[in-house]
Amino acid sequence: xxxxxxxxxxxxxxxxxxxxxxxxxxxxxxxxxxxxxxxxxxxxxxxxxxxxxxxxxxxxxxxxxxxxxxxxxxxxxxxxxxxxxxxxxxxxxxxxxxxxxxxxxxxxxxxxxxxxxxxxxxxxxxxxxxxxxxxxxxxxxxxxxxxxxxxxxxxxxxxxxxxxxxxxxxxxxxxxxxxxxxxxxxxxxxxxxxxxxxxxxxxxxxxxxxxxxxxxxx
Amino acid sequence: xxxxxxxxxxxxxxxxxxxxxxxxxxxxxxxxxxxxxxxxxxxxxxxxxxxxxxxxxxxxxxxxxxxxxxxxxxxxxxxxxxxxxxxxxxxxxxxxxxxxxxxxxxxxxxxxxxxxxxxxxxxxxxxxxxxxxxxxxxxxxxxxxxxxxxxxxxxxxxxxxxxxxxxxxxxxxxxxxxxxxxxxxxxxxxxxxxxxxxxxxxxxxxxxxxxxxxxxxxxxxxxxxxxxxxxxxxx
Numbered sequence: 094x095x096x097x098x099x100x101x102x103x104x105x106x107x108x109x110x111x112x113x114x115x116x117x118x119x120x121x122x123x124x125x126x127x128x129x130x131x132x133x134x135x136x137x138x139x140x141x142x143x144x145x146x147x148x149x150x151x152x153x154x155x156x157x158x159x160x161x162x163x164x165x166x167x168x169x170x171x172x173x174x175x176x177x178x179x180x181x182x183x184x185x186x187x188x189x190x191x192x193x194x195x196x197x198x199x200x201x202x203x204x205x206x207x208x209x210x211x212x213x214x215x216x217x218x219x220x221x222x223x224x225x226x227x228x229x230x231x232x233x234x235x236x237x238x239x240x241x242x243x244x245x246x247x248x249x250x251x252x253x254x255x256x257x258x259x260x261x262x263x264x265x266x267x268x269x270x271x272x273x274x275x276x277x278x279x280x281x282x283x284x285x286x287x288x289x290x291x292x293x294x295x296x297x298x299x300x301x302x303x304x305x306x307x308x309x310x311x
Numbered sequence: 312x313x314x315x316x317x318x319x320x321x322x323x324x325x326x327x328x329x330x331x332x333x334x335x336x337x338x339x340x341x342x343x344x345x346x347x348x349x350x351x352x353x354x355x356x357x358x359x360x361x362x363x364x365x366x367x368x369x370x371x372x373x374x375x376x377x378x379x380x381x382x383x384x385x386x387x388x389x390x391x392x393x394x395x396x397x398x399x400x401x402x403x404x405x406x407x408x409x410x411x412x413x414x415x416x417x418x419x420x421x422x423x424x425x426x427x428x429x430x431x432x433x434x435x436x437x438x439x440x441x442x443x444x445x446x447x448x449x450x451x452x453x454x455x456x457x458x459x460x461x462x463x464x465x466x467x468x469x470x471x472x473x474x475x476x477x478x479x480x481x482x483x484x485x486x487x488x489x490x491x492x493x494x495x496x497x498x499x500x501x502x503x504x505x506x507x508x509x510x511x512x513x514x515x516x517x518x519x520x521x522x523x524x525x526x527x528x529x530x531x532x533x534x535x536x537x538x539x540x541x542x543x544x545x546x
Binding site: 142151154156157158161162164165168169181182184185188189192193226 | 363372375377378379382383385386389390403404406407410411414415449
């Protein structure tokens with residue numbers, strides 16, 4: 094087994110966070126696509142508690158939970174770019190907003206493809222509000238991390254592949270409500286470390302439609 | 312603590328999330344101003360300090376707000392590295408493991424405990440109880456792994472996971488008393504049972520943990536209010 098292995102799923106934004114972090118740090122790793130309908134022995138052994146991807150194996154030792162994996166990568170390979178800044182207050186803000194992405198963006202995003210009618214309208218309003226909060230946090234900066242990619246950029250970037258899906262499901266345009274965030278998304282997606290990790294937005298939309306068919310509200 | 316370090320905690324005494332922050336401050340030997348919030352009538356300061364969630368706890372350090380209990384706890388550990396013990400190891404893998412279990416307490420234990428109390432049906436509630444005990448069993452294994460034969464998740468001294476779980480102790484002890492069922496069962500989860508007693512005896516914990524009887528009274532009052540509200544909505 095290679096020294097660094099990532100157990101992942103092609104479309105997972107959580108897995109993509111790890112891929113971006115590894116690429117940004119220039120860490121060579123072996124990518125292993127997982128079949129979640131038939132979970133591998135290695136996955137079950139490495140993440141017995143949640144049995145979920147992503148899992149990073151470094152020297153055979155597993156690290157689970159995407160944001161924890163990203164912090165681990167930042168600490169185990171303390172080279173530029175430093176994803177979490179040195180200042181404790183700035184670190185706290187980055188962690189707070191990454192937690193916000195997990196709590197709000199992923200939840201609203203799920204409701205956008207899953208729900209219909211009034212629930213869908215609420216999900217749309219909630220998503221616009223959440224993206225607005227992130228837009229305010231970005232302010233006039235190029236990246237959430239300042240001049241370069243930081244922890245929050247890595248946490249949010251994979252969800253930019255889902256922007257088209259959110260827009261189609263909710264019937265709104267992100268650039269209209271959050272022009273700063275839309276510009277950030279283009280800027281981020283242009284970076285090599287990010288581009289190589291993300292799924293094409295059209296493929297994501299196709300995938301979301303299959304999810305809707307299987308699991309969506311009737 | 313450096314001169315001019317002003318720490319203010321916006322909290323509510325029963326909240327396990329607030330207790331976590333008090334535990335961290337206590338273990339680090341940091342003094343702070345405790346501001347008790349009326350959650351039914353939130354202060355201007357709370358709402359402006361945490362506009363996103365409008366929740367407690369909020370720690371204000373020289374006026375700058377930090378929100379979310381485990382973000383605050385890590386902040387305290389990092390901003391005051393010279394003061395008191397470290398809550399996290401310096402080894403990246405150990406840090407990742409500690410953060411994992413600290414988050415697990417929230418994802419699985421808190422969620423299931425809340426369901427056991429606030430579940431809409433008796434079925435919901437008993438499912439919550441079942442999941443709570445399953446989570447405790449998992450945490451027993453985590454304690455065995457993390458403690459390496461010592462007394463705490465942090466090893467010889469308290470760490471991040473001890474603070475995360477410790478915040479819940481008064482709720483869990485009160486639940487034990489009210490239900491008559493042992494939560495930290497010395498037969499089912501002997502390490503956790505011993506940990507709970509050991510942790511409660513720490514000076515730092517005694518300062519931060521709400522009194523069990525006061526907690527029982529609080530929970531009973533809340534249950535009565537919920538029952539009254541449910542009855543009123545059925546009329």
